[in-house]
Amino acid sequence: MSSTIAASSTPERASGLSARYARALYDLADERKQLDQIVSEMAALGALIGDSKDLQRLIASRGIDAAEGTRAMEAVLAAQGFSDLVRHFISVAIANRRLHDLPDLIAGFAAYVAQKRGIMTADVASAHPLTDTQRAQLAARLAEAGYGRVTIRESIDATLLGGLIVKIGSKLYDTSLKSRLQRLRHVMKGAA
Structure with missing residues (x-):
């Protein structure tokens, strides 16, 4: 039996956009044998965003240039020691104009992992x-x-x-x- 406490508001199932991103990250992490690490890092990223008003403002800002957003997020992620895979995932999301969807993408990934793990x-x-x-x-x-x-x-x-x-x-x-x-x-x- 596994019982844990989740602090974030994770949807019951990933759907739509978040499911596509979640599936891609999950498959890539699994292929590279980094799945547990990436699951842990994505949860840490969700907590980091939840605790940082500056990150929340950056994510909510729809007027930010993709290159500027990538540089800002890359600096934060590198300083916090996130893996190349997570940093690349975030860069792809920003390049696709999805910075404002980042909390949903993180929650969708958590829901997808939970679903895959039963x-x-x-x-x-x-x-x-x-x-x-x-x-x-x-x-x-x-x-x-x-x-x-x-x-x-x-x-x-x-x-x-x-x-x-x-x-x-x-x-x-x-x-x-x-x-x-x-x-x-x-x-x-x-x-x-």
Whole structure:
């Protein structure tokens, strides 16, 4: 059983443009026997972008020249020690006027890798951050339910009051206090 915590908002499946880029990078990395390294570097790049307002502004800027964008991203990636394959991938995306799509391309790659590896994503909303014990218990319960290889993506929703909402694939498990109170209110209206 594999259980990890994903910090980014990864789509369930890569599609369209991000799927084409993801498939190309995946196949090339696999062919070069660098797949695990590239998966790790792309996740690190996503985290780097998420943590850097300057990188976010660079990516969001649609008026930037492709050569200028390539130079700027190349400088950042080289300084951070990213491999030639990741740096070339980013250069190709920029040359194709896709710098602004970079976060989606990274998320699409993560989704494609998860799909290829048979890993599902469980979106878990809770009123308060989960403890390590709660995460482990949730992973164990998901494994019991037949979801052995799951990545848990957490979000906080204070309106839930307590409990969890877990969405995995097309299934939704709602044990939140908010929904229990709504069901109780509905029953009481029916009884009146």
